[in-house]
Amino acid sequence: MAKVTLQTIADRLGVSRATVSYAFSRPDQLSDGLRRRILEVADELGYAGPNPTARSLRLGRAGALGLIFSETLAYAFADPYSIGFFQGLATAAEDAGVGLLILPLPHGDRRSDTVRDAVVDAFCVMSLPDGHPALAEVLARKLPVVVVDEPYVPGHPFLGIDEPAAGATAARHVLELGHRRLGVAMVGLHEDGHTGWAGPERQRAATFAAMRARREGYQRACEEAGLDWEQVPFYEVARNSREAGRRAGHALLGRDPRPTAILTNTDVLALGVLDAAADLGLKVPEELSVVGFSDSAAEEAGLTTIRQAKQEMGAAAGRLLLSGGTAAPERLLFPYELVVRASTAPPRS
């Protein structure tokens, strides 16, 4: 069966290609009888309908939004914060009747042309580390772009929260409860897969801008409270998993003196820290306070965290991209909120 196009049908009926096109896309331009006959023949020949690619080319619109995410897709789908954002974005796409093209980025050195070849009308870039090659590829496409969380790209709308302020809020919470011995567990600072202690230089050199800024907030709050940041144990993990959190928890809780409060930059990590505390028989919050981030998996575990409007951010990103990019603000900062639950309390004196 050779390919069936508009022309095939036109030839078969002795009419012009344009006529057949009208039969599909503009019924009012044709007599009912001819239209019926065209559709009949189309059906008979097994015509699959106007080729979307050709249509897309002619009409100059792709009908899809591209989504770029630094992690592997499997990972992105495993992260509650990302999922919340996807939901919002998907809702916006749904409302506009466009698809969401999720673009895998080559992991490792394998090169791929997914960004260059993506048939989309706009890009949403999320959580890319500084200098990631995909960003350059996206910008080269000269399509509307919004960036979420990181990195900041001058000239394109940015959606996120005031990271330093949010980080400081989380830290200040435990500091104001009276904690003086803090520990920090963070994921997603670097791309090198390192797990272990991280000193100040390494912390400052983080390639993920949002996490770097969040950490700066932690530090600022600590220093404002008179703590020496260099003395705050800082454990970095490579994967945002409960298991990694447990490992960080064990490392931090194994220190002498033991921290009485641990800050984490994701809820999933915080849950792992709670696991570690349980392993050691430490009571939370009596003997240990834990703060998460994003409020993505915190409620049931009674975790104190910073709540972010993930879905609203996704929806806003979608609307921004689909509105034709008119009058987009440079920086769209969303509200965040400290949610105090049962994982934090004053330290035992």
Added chain:
Amino acid sequence: MAKVTLQTIADRLGVSRATVSYAFSRPDQLSDGLRRRILEVADELGYAGPNPTARSLRLGRAGALGLIFSETLAYAFADPYSIGFFQGLATAAEDAGVGLLILPLPHGDRRSDTVRDAVVDAFCVMSLPDGHPALAEVLARKLPVVVVDEPYVPGHPFLGIDEPAAGATAARHVLELGHRRLGVAMVGLHEDGHTGWAGPERQRAATFAAMRARREGYQRACEEAGLDWEQVPFYEVARNSREAGRRAGHALLGRDPRPTAILTNTDVLALGVLDAAADLGLKVPEELSVVGFSDSAAEEAGLTTIRQAKQEMGAAAGRLLLSGGTAAPERLLFPYELVVRASTAPPRS
């Protein structure tokens, strides 16, 4: 700034369009000097690179896999089972360097042409109710298609589990523990948004084939054990949420005599039933046994469930679609497994 195409650059340099094309796609066809000049001018003019749509048209491939899902996208992203499947599918797409185009289906009566206009090479259809119009639209595209879970479409590969057998396995588990008073809570049977008791006729009329079959498994096992299915209270909910599960739990546990075991067709629902049990002060598993399904959110809650190889299914679906559809088996049934945890036990005598 008018649109910049290959031709613009060609004209500017006084070379042919083909030459410019070669500069981008086949460097070996050109002298280094000219190629450099072309790329320079391209950069200068702000050329965004060869138009992907035009390329796609010429090359006859879209570089994307279409994913059709009956629920709203926000919902799909909220369901752990779907997410597991997506992960697998995404991994396969990633390996092949193609994108994943997630297609929203119009909810309600709003019509949309997303399926007709989707620029994809193949479709993966998941969990569509019988007779859903989107299926016809997909089939009309005459592209490779695989269907996951439901509905079964003759002539196209089907991926899923042996639903009746899996359902029977779940039911048999509690029956063999000695339970005689069962209750069932199910979601995703009908599209009408109904929540409440469902009699046998309504159960059998479910439009989602997989869930219908799973229920048949429950019934078969019960009848084999000598129970009268008509006497088994059956509560149907419209949304797969913990809250809906709690509601179903309250309904079922409010019956006299109270069921000693409740079967649910998703883990999320089962968690809700556990909530209801907790509300009523019922001890699990001493006073109530609960069985989930899919092993998607069960581990931490200690839920007995049927484990499904969601990720493997996703990966298999992807590979099948990307392999050019050669020699695809008609029906690919995946293994499932009863995982017994702490939510089931013999009834108290």
Added chain:
DNA sequence: ATTAAGACCTTAATTGATTAAGAACGGCCC
């Protein structure tokens, strides 16, 4: 009878690329 207005269909330009085949030219060898 003339003219205007519709209805219905065709012509042809356009969307932005890819690529096989061919042409022009220089260099090399005999």
Added chain:
DNA sequence: GGGCCGTTCTTAATCAATTAAGGTCTTAAT
């Protein structure tokens, strides 16, 4: 100097549609 080969670029067909503008008829009004 002619034949041959290689390099480098051009020509032109092709992918599959959309749509403004124009051409025929038919019909109705003056």
